[in-house]
Amino acid sequence: MSKSARKKSAIVARKQALKENQPKKKKKIIDKKPHVEFIASVLTIPSLLLLIILNYNSLKSMNGAKPTPTPAPNATFGNGTSGRSGFFSSPLGTSGPQLTQDPLSTSTPCDKSLGTTSITSPDEGDKVSNNPAEVDISYDSSTHCGAVWSYRINGGDWSNYDDRSVALYNLPNGAIKFELRVKSIASSDTTSLTRNFFYNGQSPEVTPPSASGSAH
Numbered sequence: 001m002s003k004s005a006r007k008k009s010a011i012v013a014r015k016q017a018l019k020e021n022q023p024k025k026k027k028k029i030i031d032k033k034p035h036v037e038f039i040a041s042v043l044t045i046p047s048l049l050l051l052i053i054l055n056y057n058s059l060k061s062m063n064g065a066k067p068t069p070t071p072a073p074n075a076t077f078g079n080g081t082s083g084r085s086g087f088f089s090s091p092l093g094t095s096g097p098q099l100t101q102d103p104l105s106t107s108t109p110c111d112k113s114l115g116t117t118s119i120t121s122p123d124e125g126d127k128v129s130n131n132p133a134e135v136d137i138s139y140d141s142s143t144h145c146g147a148v149w150s151y152r153i154n155g156g157d158w159s160n161y162d163d164r165s166v167a168l169y170n171l172p173n174g175a176i177k178f179e180l181r182v183k184s185i186a187s188s189d190t191t192s193l194t195r196n197f198f199y200n201g202q203s204p205e206v207t208p209p210s211a212s213g214s215a216h
Helices: 003-064
Strands: 087-091 117-121 133-139 147-153 166-168 174-184 190-199
Touching: 117 174, 117 190, 133 147, 133 174
Parallel strands: none
Antiparallel strands: 087 166, 117 133, 133 166, 147 174, 174 190
């Protein structure tokens, strides 16, 4: 066989080999495609499960949330009588007590310590003749939680706790010792105040509006 014949035979053999290899490569690529799709599907399963779990927990939290009711403070109010001294003392007004501030129901927090409290009237050693004799009590409720107070005259019985000014009916003439005890409605803080004055009343006895003949 001549050199040119051998060369031509080699070219024909190479083309034949190429034709035989082409279907095999195509088949190999086609065979790999289902495996790739299967692997991609498997990898997406954890992501779907995580999304489902997160959505379930979110719905469970929303359904389990319940509004919390706001409790009302426990406080006792009312008019007090002083049985030892033989006269009646009553807070001013008849419409019922009004707390200065309720720390459990306000949106703005207040200072639970006891605010500044003072007796603004009468002054120490004053001479008073009005019947009833009014005692004005000042309490700083601008930043502090509310407070209530109780009082007594000349060592008599303590009144019930209240948060209003005080009117003292039918006081005996002479020296009067007014004692006041104040407590915070948000904490256990307490304080005590004393005011001494002289009473010289000339008017007849007055029946307190909320007592209706109960004076003694």
